[in-house]
Every structure is written in structure tokens, then in C-alpha cells.
Amino acid sequence: MLNVFQKLFSKLSVENIKIELMRTAYGTEETVLSRLDPRMLIVWSLFFTTVPWFIHNMTILIGLAVLMGVLAYMARVSPLLIVLLIIGVISQFTYLIFVALFLGGTFTALLAVIPLTIKIMIISLSSMAVFTSMDPEKFSDALLSFGVPGKFSFGVSYGYRMLPILIEEYQSIIQSFRLRGKMPAKKGILYWRYIVYFLKISVLAFYPMMLNTAKRTRTTVEALEIRGFSYSEENDLAKKLKLKALKMNKYDYQFVAITSVITICIINIGMFYPL
Amino acid sequence: MKLNVERKLTQSQKMMVFVLSMALFGLSKMITEILPSNEIGPIEFSVSYFAFIPLILCVLFHPLYAALGASVGKIIFADLLMGDFSGIGELEGFIQLTVGMYVAGLIVKNPLNKVQLTIAALVGVGMDQILSSVVDITKVWIGIEGFDAVPGLPESIVLLEAVSFVNEMVITGVLFGVIPTLILVPRLYGKIEPLLGMKPREKRVNASMAEFVKPGLITIVIVLGFVSMIAEFMAELDLNFAFWTSDFLLQFENGYEWIGISAGLIVLGLVLYIVKKIFSNKQQVEETIESNKRVL
Known part of the structure; x- marks a missing residue:
């Protein structure tokens, strides 16, 4: 067992x-x-x-x-x-x-x-x-065709695609924190010192994470806007073209x-x- | 209106705030999902979410987009991806979190003022938790026939909810809300905004409390709170009934369940419509302001 x-x-x-x-x-x-x-x-x-x-x-x-x-x-x-x-x-x-x-x-x-x-x-x-x-792309197209706001449906496919990268980055930040930091010398009752230490790291790791993600977000959004993302959202013709691939067979x-x-x-x- | 002028964003900046908040809060929610929780009976000692992330973003950027992004991120990363999607019941959490964080963002006028930050963090998490406690209590209240007849029952329900509320406020609200917010906001202020291509918000903006506590906001909060309650009832109708009494259930047996389903769908449709309306109105207002500025 x-x-x-x-x-x-x-x-x-x-x-x-x-x-x-x-x-x-x-x-x-x-x-x-x-x-x-x-x-x-x-x-x-x-x-x-x-x-x-x-x-x-x-x-x-x-x-x-x-x-x-x-x-x-x-x-x-x-x-x-x-x-x-x-x-x-x-x-x-x-x-x-x-x-x-x-x-x-x-x-x-x-x-x-x-x-x-x-x-x-x-x-x-x-x-x-x-x-x-x-497939995340298919899923977000389907949401779009149901009239869900384009932001949400984009968020879905972005989330699916980016998540592994984000997790990896978070993990590497935590590891570098641990490399440079020092584990508490004593365990404490029920390992509470360790628990506090890890929770503290997991919160503090979000500081570099936020800055990095902000940078990455800007790149993504600018690339999107160059292709006219926000405007194609309001244009029915563009939407129709995008959703043409969805077919029941x-x-x-x-x-x-x-x-x-x-x-x-x-x-x-x-x-x-x-x- | 002042809010829109003060933290005015272009189309792509709105998108950036939304995506940033979505990605970060989604990631953190996923981490808390994997973290083990300690339960002592019905009382759970666990981090329900890293409240500081949406709080910081709502304080530093436009609160509406940051709050919406956080709620969307929670649904996508933690619920859809982890296979924990609960259908209509998601609506409750979505509305509670959005309202809580939005209001928290509105409270802070000076991001370097520690008192304001503390109040905002507590109010933000508190609103979220109070709404969910009220929903839970009402659910049991309505769900149980002869609720008052069972001795000690109302007291114990309220007691349970109160204990879990205090527990959530201490762990999520203070340990993972107030303290990280106080540490991180001064460090991020002025650093994270240029990365998104914006100016940091001004430190002192003379906005009075009356500026944002308008009848419009209050009605939206009440209406959304009510809708979220109904949504939750629809999703968990059975939870209470199965426990206590089967008499009530019989009413639903003979094909009447369709009433429930259709009511749920109507509510869902209405909410989508309202959200869409709000969105397009907001955009229109901001665009007119922008174009006016350009003319001037």
C-alpha cells in the first residue's frame, strides 16, 4: 500500500x-x-x-x-x-x-x-x-461563434498555449530563490518552519513573475493588435471568415x-x- | 468619469491588463489547487486563492479589466484545464470575485498609502467571502423545510459559515492578501507600468468616495449578487434537498425539472446580455472621451 x-x-x-x-x-x-x-x-x-x-x-x-x-x-x-x-x-x-x-x-x-x-x-x-x-483554437472559435466576447475566447486559447511556459518560468524562479536562499535550520513542530518558508517563496516569486509576464503580455498584445485583433472583433465580415472552418459533418x-x-x-x- | 480619465487606456492597453491579470491569477489559482489542504472536520485550513495578485493589478491598473481578467483566468486555468468546471455554478464565483476586486481597486486613491491598501485588500476579499457565505446560508435556509423546527440548526449553520469566513479572512485575506500587497505594491509601482507602455497612475487624485459609490454601481452589485445566488441555487439545487427531506423533491419529479433548467438558461442568457451591454457602453464612453481629447 x-x-x-x-x-x-x-x-x-x-x-x-x-x-x-x-x-x-x-x-x-x-x-x-x-x-x-x-x-x-x-x-x-x-x-x-x-x-x-x-x-x-x-x-x-x-x-x-x-x-x-x-x-x-x-x-x-x-x-x-x-x-x-x-x-x-x-x-x-x-x-x-x-x-x-x-x-x-x-x-x-x-x-x-x-x-x-x-x-x-x-x-x-x-x-x-x-x-x-x-484543440484550444477550435474551442475559442466555437466560443466566438456563440457570441462570447472575443477577449474571453482569445483568453482561452492563450491560456492553454501559455500555461506550460508560465509554469516552467515560475518553477525556475522558485529554484533560483532556493539556490540563493537558505532553508530554515530547524523543522519546527509539524514542519511549520518549512511550510512558512515555502509559502513565502511562492508569494515572493510572483514579483519577478509579474514583471516578466507584463513584458511578455505586451509583446503578445502588440503582435495581436498589428493584425487588427480588436477591430476584427467588431467586424462581422472578419468574424464570418474566421468561423467558416466550423462545420457539422x-x-x-x-x-x-x-x-x-x-x-x-x-x-x-x-x-x-x-x- | 474621472476614473476613466485618470486611468484611461487605449484598446491594446486594456487588452494587456486583461491578459496579464488572467495569466497571473490563473497560474496562481492553479498552484493553490495543487497545494495540499489541511482539513479539521468541516473547517478547511487552506489558501483558497492568492488574493494579492488581482488586488495589486486592480490597484495599479484599471480595476475593471484587471478584475475581469482575474475571474476569467480562474475559470480557464483552474476549472476548464483542471477538469473542475461546474457549469452554471461558475457564475457565482465569477461575479463575486469580479465585484470584490473591482471595488477594492476603486477604494485605493494613492497606491503608496498603506492604510488605503490594507482597507482595499480586506474589503475586496471580504466582499467576495461575505457574498459566498450569504449564498451558502440562504441556500440551506431555503432548501430545508421546517428549517426553524430543527433545534439548533440555524445557529449551527450560521456558526459554521462564520468560522469559515473568519478562517478565510485570516488566511486568504491577511496572509495572502494584505501582507503581500503591502510588500509588493510599492516595489511594482512605477516599474510594471512602463513594461506595458503606460504611465504610472498619479499618486494623488482627488476622488471622493461619492465619486464611485453611485446608484449605478450599487444596483449592479445588488443585481449581480442576486443573479449569482440564483445561479448557485440552480446548480446545487440537489445538494440541500438530498440531505434532509425527499418531500420537496417530489414536486420536481414529474417532468417539472425542465422549469429549473429553462430558468437557469434564461438567467444565463440575461447575464451574458447585461455583461455585453456594460462592456460596449464602457467602451463607447471611453472612445468618446478619447476622441474628444484628440479634437481638443
């Missing part, structure tokens, strides 16, 4: 996190979901992130969770995100149980929490499956048809055999 945890934590280095995020962000791999029209995918994921809240039938919920699990597997969601999801679900679970007990409930409250946990799982899995396999219709048939099946089964 201990070994498993050690393995897990050895994988949780900053380097690995960066690689995983890069994979999520760049998403160039061909997966089942990556060829689909992003607009359709967004509507699809909105449906699956909203509907579970209104379903109170355990059979349907379990069915949907399995469906999302399969889709997430096919979309090759990174293990890091899965681990974070599990940690999140567990902590939410314990929190809710504690609140229920604290407020004079009994262990029946435990049973009441399970549907909620499954709902959170469905939502997270579906959004992970969609956003892992979607046969594959999209097949995907929608298959997933809706499966969902309807799950709902019907749930109606007849409610848990």
Missing part, C-alpha cells in the same frame, strides 16, 4: 504535472472526440453538466457515470486529472458527511451523499473528456445520434428498474 503511494507521489513532480498539462492543452492526439465540431461538443457537454443535477434516479446516474467514464477513457484523459478528481471527490464526500453528522444527522446521511458524489463525477468526467480532446451527426440513443436507453432502463 505504502509502495503505491510512493509511486504516486514520485509521479507528482512539477515536471510531470507540466507534461500532463501540456498534453491536455495541446491535445494533438487523434481521439474519438477530437475530430468533432467544437460547437456541438460544447452544447453536448453543457447538457451533461446540467442535467445530472435534476436526476434523482440512481440507475440513470450510474449509467451516465459509466458512459462518461468510457468516453473519458477513449479521450485519453491524463492520469493527473483523474487523481485530482478522486482527491476532490473524497474530500467533498468527507466534508458532507461531517456536516451531516455534525448537524445531528445519522449515518443515513451517508447514503444521501452518494448520488451527489456520482453527479459530481459525471460532470467532471464529461468536461474533462471534452476539454482534453479539444456526418461524423458529428453519428456521434450525437449514438450518444443520445445510449442516454435514452439508460433513462428508460432507469425508469423501469429504479434503484
Whole structure:
């Protein structure tokens, strides 16, 4: 058991996190979901992130969770995100149980929490499956076509692209802080001296980080404005040209048809055999 | 109007402030997401976000764009990329953070005045936290039938929220809000602005409190607060109900859930429309000011 945890934590280095995020962000791999029209995918994921809240039938919920699990597997969601999801679900679970007990409930409250946990799982899995396999450019184009302000949709693709660079820079600043600085000599009770030291570094590292990012931001924005970013945002013709690449084709219709048939099946089964 | 003149930005500078705030706050939010948290029962001792980043940017640059950038960065980096996107529920956090940070930026008239900085940091984080506490309490209040009938229940809910509020204020508000802001603002002031190709804002601008506490701002705050509450109710309708009573749920069973869904969509549409309106109005005002200046 201990070994498993050690393995897990050895994988949780900053380097690995960066690689995983890069994979999520760049998403160039061909997966089942990556060829689909992003607009359709967004509507699809909105449906699956909203509907579970209104379903109170355990059979349907379990069915949907399995469906999302399969889709997430096919979309090759990174293990890091899965681990974070599990940690999140567990902590939410314990929190809710504690609140229920604290407020004079009994262990029946435990049973009441399970549907909620499954709902959170469905939502997270579906959004992970969609956003892992979607190309950031495609995603921002889809947002633009929904009438989301150009700033936001640009922010999305910028965020996805720049994040690995930003993390790397932050990491190197922290390392240089540590090289030049001195670790506290004593651990203190519960390592509190170390914790304070690292938190202090992580805050102070943002000082050079802010200046560097400001410089980089200026370069990016100037390059954008030279190409007329802000003005093309208001020009309908330019927008139309930009969004011309988005098309629904046969594959999209097949995907929608298959997933809706499966969902309807799950709902019907749930109606007849409610848990 | 004075604000627009004082911290007037060109189109690309607005974009720069927005992108800068988005990238930095998104990164920091991601770091806090990965940091482990210590929980003692329901009370969580963790950094919920590095409040000093949006605070510093709101103080030094135009607060609206910095605040919007920070909220957008949070959604994109921490929620979309980390697979933690909660749909309509995101709206609540977005509005709370934007309003809190915007107001904090408006409070500071002199970025080198420590008292103003402290007040702004506390007010900014405090508004965010108060809004979310009120939403949480109201959620339980409305969600539980016979709320008052259960002895000790209202008190314990309020107590729980109060404890978590104090805890958030100490960790996020002071340790990661006031202290870093006080250290970093004087160092960054005058240094970071030229990198974006702007002049540092003037130290003393005689803006009175009445200048920005206008009925318009107050209504926007109230309306947005209300909308965020509704959004949160829609997203977590089930959270309260599942716990306590199933009687209330039965009303939703027979196809009535569509009422909920459609109400949520209407609210979402309205908010997008309002935000768009505000955006275009602001831009128009600033552009007219700019063109007027040029004529003069």
C-alpha cells in the first residue's frame, strides 16, 4: 500500500504535472472526440453538466457515470486529472458527511451523499473528456461563434498555449530563490518552519513573475493588435471568415445520434428498474 | 468619469491588463489547487486563492479589466484545464470575485498609502467571502423545510459559515492578501507600468468616495449578487434537498425539472446580455472621451 503511494507521489513532480498539462492543452492526439465540431461538443457537454443535477434516479446516474467514464477513457484523459478528481471527490464526500453528522444527522446521511458524489463525477468526467480532446483554437472559435466576447475566447486559447511556459518560468524562479536562499535550520513542530518558508517563496516569486509576464503580455498584445485583433472583433465580415472552418459533418451527426440513443436507453432502463 | 480619465487606456492597453491579470491569477489559482489542504472536520485550513495578485493589478491598473481578467483566468486555468468546471455554478464565483476586486481597486486613491491598501485588500476579499457565505446560508435556509423546527440548526449553520469566513479572512485575506500587497505594491509601482507602455497612475487624485459609490454601481452589485445566488441555487439545487427531506423533491419529479433548467438558461442568457451591454457602453464612453481629447 505504502509502495503505491510512493509511486504516486514520485509521479507528482512539477515536471510531470507540466507534461500532463501540456498534453491536455495541446491535445494533438487523434481521439474519438477530437475530430468533432467544437460547437456541438460544447452544447453536448453543457447538457451533461446540467442535467445530472435534476436526476434523482440512481440507475440513470450510474449509467451516465459509466458512459462518461468510457468516453473519458477513449479521450485519453491524463492520469493527473483523474487523481485530482478522486482527491476532490473524497474530500467533498468527507466534508458532507461531517456536516451531516455534525448537524445531528445519522449515518443515513451517508447514503444521501452518494448520488451527489456520482453527479459530481459525471460532470467532471464529461468536461474533462471534452476539454482534453479539444484543440484550444477550435474551442475559442466555437466560443466566438456563440457570441462570447472575443477577449474571453482569445483568453482561452492563450491560456492553454501559455500555461506550460508560465509554469516552467515560475518553477525556475522558485529554484533560483532556493539556490540563493537558505532553508530554515530547524523543522519546527509539524514542519511549520518549512511550510512558512515555502509559502513565502511562492508569494515572493510572483514579483519577478509579474514583471516578466507584463513584458511578455505586451509583446503578445502588440503582435495581436498589428493584425487588427480588436477591430476584427467588431467586424462581422472578419468574424464570418474566421468561423467558416466550423462545420457539422456526418461524423458529428453519428456521434450525437449514438450518444443520445445510449442516454435514452439508460433513462428508460432507469425508469423501469429504479434503484 | 474621472476614473476613466485618470486611468484611461487605449484598446491594446486594456487588452494587456486583461491578459496579464488572467495569466497571473490563473497560474496562481492553479498552484493553490495543487497545494495540499489541511482539513479539521468541516473547517478547511487552506489558501483558497492568492488574493494579492488581482488586488495589486486592480490597484495599479484599471480595476475593471484587471478584475475581469482575474475571474476569467480562474475559470480557464483552474476549472476548464483542471477538469473542475461546474457549469452554471461558475457564475457565482465569477461575479463575486469580479465585484470584490473591482471595488477594492476603486477604494485605493494613492497606491503608496498603506492604510488605503490594507482597507482595499480586506474589503475586496471580504466582499467576495461575505457574498459566498450569504449564498451558502440562504441556500440551506431555503432548501430545508421546517428549517426553524430543527433545534439548533440555524445557529449551527450560521456558526459554521462564520468560522469559515473568519478562517478565510485570516488566511486568504491577511496572509495572502494584505501582507503581500503591502510588500509588493510599492516595489511594482512605477516599474510594471512602463513594461506595458503606460504611465504610472498619479499618486494623488482627488476622488471622493461619492465619486464611485453611485446608484449605478450599487444596483449592479445588488443585481449581480442576486443573479449569482440564483445561479448557485440552480446548480446545487440537489445538494440541500438530498440531505434532509425527499418531500420537496417530489414536486420536481414529474417532468417539472425542465422549469429549473429553462430558468437557469434564461438567467444565463440575461447575464451574458447585461455583461455585453456594460462592456460596449464602457467602451463607447471611453472612445468618446478619447476622441474628444484628440479634437481638443
